Each structure stands twice: as C-alpha cells, then as structure tokens.
Amino acid sequence: MKLNLNWLKGYAVLYLVFLYAPIFLLPIFAFNDATVIAFPLKGFTTRWFADLTTTPALHGAVLNSLFIAISTAILSTCLGICAARAGARFSFPGKQGIIGFIMIPLVLPEIIVAVSLLVTLLQLGLSLSSWTVILGHTLICTPFSIAILNSAFATLDPSMEEAAYDLGETKWSTFRLITLPLVMPGIISSFLIAFTISLDEFIIAFFLTGAEPTLPVYLWGQLRFPAKLPIVMALGTILVAFSILLLTLAEIFRRRGIAKAGGRDTGGFL
C-alpha cells in the first residue's frame, strides 16, 4: 500500500509537469535573445517586451478584446443571475427543460455555434463588429455563469429574505440589501470567469469579428510570421501572468463566498 501511494504521488507530480510544461517554456523563450524558438538558449533580453509597446495594431486588439470581455462578463453575469435565481428560488412549469436549453452551448462544439451565428447575422444583414462577438461570447459564457451562480444562490437561506420582508423591506430593497451582498462573491467569480473565457476565445471571434480583430485573432495572424514569434512569446507571458492573477482572485472570492454562506469547500470552479 505504501509503495502504491509513492507511485501515485510520483505520477501526480509527473502529470503536473506535463500540464505545466508549455507554460514554463513561455517565459524562457520570451526572455531568450534569439528569433528562433528553439534550444539552446542564446542569452537574456527584454527587447521582445519593449517591442510590444511599439506595435499599435496589438494595442488596438488588446483594447478591443478588453471591451468585448468586459461587456460579455457583464451580460452573461446578469443573464446568469436571472437563471440561477429562478432555478434556485422558484418552481415553474418547464423549469428543467428551459434551464437545460440555456446550458446547451456547454455541450455544442464551438465551431457550430460560430458558423450558425455567422449565417444568421449575415442573413439578417447585420454587419460584423465587436458587438457580434459579444453576443456570441455571451451565449457560451452564460452557462458557466449559471453553474457558478447556482451554488451561490442554492446555499442562500430563504428565511433571511423572509425576515427582511417581515421587517418592512420591499422586494427590491431586500434584494439589494440582503440577497445581493450574500451572493456577491459568486457574482464576482462569475464575472471573472466569463471575462477570462471571452478574452481567450478564438474560434467564435475569428468568425464573427469585423474589421477590428480581438487579441486571439491578432495572435493567430502573427503565428504565421516566424520573425514575430518571440514577441508573441512575450505577449503570452504577460497574458499567462494576468490570467493566473485573475484566477487567484476568482478563487479567493469563491472561497470567501462559501465561507460566508457557511458551506464546506468542495473545490474547483466547474
């Protein structure tokens, strides 16, 4: 049994190395003083990071992606609040079916979401822009928001709201003063997850973006030019650091939410 456990532990460590291998390589090549992405390393440089500051197309893509990610996060969190609240608090006919239908994008290949939206938008004569990307991203982020917010709303004790009604608060002020603060950690965590998904999503953005590319679409274009690769590595390093920061924040809020509701931590976002 002891031997068995050591094997498992060794395997777990190897597995983590496999999971993290690409991410560890990223900063190595970002600081490597060579245009070819290969070993042996040449020397230390920060010029790829300096080059990032002098690429206006990149800045446009970053701003566009941020705008799309923030809008998506707000929209999908609002839709998620509606669905999670309705699912946790009320019973109504067709509940299972309706919520199941809203969750479908979770199990649909993204390429199908992308082409079907493209066809519909073009048929309606709408021109592609950042807004069409936002619509597509909101569609795929809402199920994630619902999954996160479900646990926040499910652990909410209905007697707290009833107490507020009894004490003379209106429906809206109860929601604002009691419900909202209690589910706030879930809302923030949903916002951050939707933001991260949207910021990273490629295929829907690739199909639905207009004249201004998002960051992943811009990156995709750069991957074709070998000379641009070290800059991509530098950009990737910044993105990874940024994602880890966001995720750590989301995790802290999620744990705080569970602690606030008095629940037990079962781990993970999904």
Place this chain on the structure above:
Amino acid sequence: MGIRLDKEARAGLTLIAPPFIFAILLLAVPLTAILMLSFFSQSYLTLDTTLTLDNYRTALTEPLYRLLMLRSLAISGCVTLATVILAFPIAYFVSFHVAPSKKSLWIFLITIPFWTSYLIRVFLWKVILGYNGVLNSSLQGLGIIDEPLTFILYNANAVVITLAHAFAPFAILPIFVALERIDRPLLEASRDLGEGTVGTFLRVTLPLAMPGVVAAALIVFIPTIGDYVTPQLVGGPSGLMIANWIQTLFLGQNNAPMGATTAVLAMLIVGVIALVFVFLNRRFLRVRR
C-alpha cells in the same frame, strides 16, 4: 393560454425569460437557420433556395467527407481514451490521498493551465514537438536518439498529444467529483468482507466512479471533435479534422450550404454519441441501485 399559473410560477418565468429569450434568439434561431441552409445550394455567388438533398448526397458519397469524419472520430476517440485513463489516477490520488484541506489547492493547480491562452498553449506544443523542438533537441543532447523524431509533429499523433493536454482538467474534475461522493465506509466494509486492495478498487470504487468517468469522456469528446485550432497548428495535412473543413467551406470556398450540411452532420454524430454515453451512464446508475 388556458393554464392559470400561480404567483410563484409567474415570478419564476419572468425571471428566467431574459436568458431564455436570449438563448432562443442566439441558439435556436441560428441552429434552425443552419439546418435550412443545409438543404439549399450555392452556384457561384447566388444562393439557390430550392430545397435539395444534394449536399447530403455529396457528403455521404464523396470519400473526403467520410475520411474527415472518421479521422475526427478516431482522433477525438483516442484523445478521450488517453485523457480519461491518464486523468483517473490523478483524480483518485487527490480524492483519496490528499488531506481535505489541501484538495481545493490541488484542483486549483490542475485547472490553472486550462485557463491560460489556448492558442499559445497549442503553439507551444508545436515548439516542443517540432523537428528542432524542445523534445528532439533534449533527446539528442542526452544521446538517446541520433536523428530527430519526425512522427510527433504535423500528423494525428501531435493532435492527440496536444488535445489530451488541453482537455486534461475536463476529465479530472468529473471523476474527482464522483470519487468524492463515494462513502468511505463502503470501502472498509469491502475490506472487512475479505476483498484485497485491488478487489475493492475493481468491485467497489471503479463501479461507483463510473458515472464520473462517462461524464468525463463526454465532456472531452464533444469539444475535441469540433476543435479547429489544434489540427490547424500541429496537425499538418494528415491531421486536419472536420472543423477545418467546415471553416474552409464557409470562408475559403464560399460554399455556405455545403458547410452547413457538414456542420449538421457533425452535430448529428456528436448527438448520437452523446446519447450513447448518456444511455451507458443510465445503465451504470441502474446497476448501482
């Protein structure tokens, strides 16, 4: 409507309306549109809206379609198998051998790579597996091989490795959740009744974890069969999959109806396989009772 709804049902329906209407407009309508489009045809720049089954006939008779469908199925089948088998010991380790207070830290560590830029992760596999890549140059440096290995990039193998990496957390989490739900006294009971460690694992732990395994397989299979980025970056011509062909039909060849047909067929395949998995899960659940 003849049905009278009580106050609670009305409140619930009002609340669910915005996300539901959004999903109808952006999911049901586009999927219907693509289904209709798949029965149209395209001649140069004009769309012929007479209904026809020609697209389906082409898709079912031309060898290219069969090749791409079968290849996509084979690749995502391999990815699913590899991911689930590699993930199970990790989920088992975290669930059974990690202190409860450390579990969420482990799960957090496992999920982090998944949330970092997908494009860049896939691209880095190209760097690792390439002719002058990290793997080849380190193996050559160590003197294990003389010539760089060429069977690991620009083919189906590379696609399988990259996707198995990208979807690892998807497989670990459902299995972990299923393992967490197993009542620990059941395992003790099995040992008390004379089963060894292996016997207990095979006859108690594994059957109880099966719903998680089936869920993991489904969750990995569905997105991988429609993946575009990985085959395009590391697959080479022999590793291209159905999503790449859908993209080519829509944006390259400007044949939207044929692309729609391919998308509908891909959806059908995914749907049928998903149903098989759900059915399997039902059977496993029934065995439990």
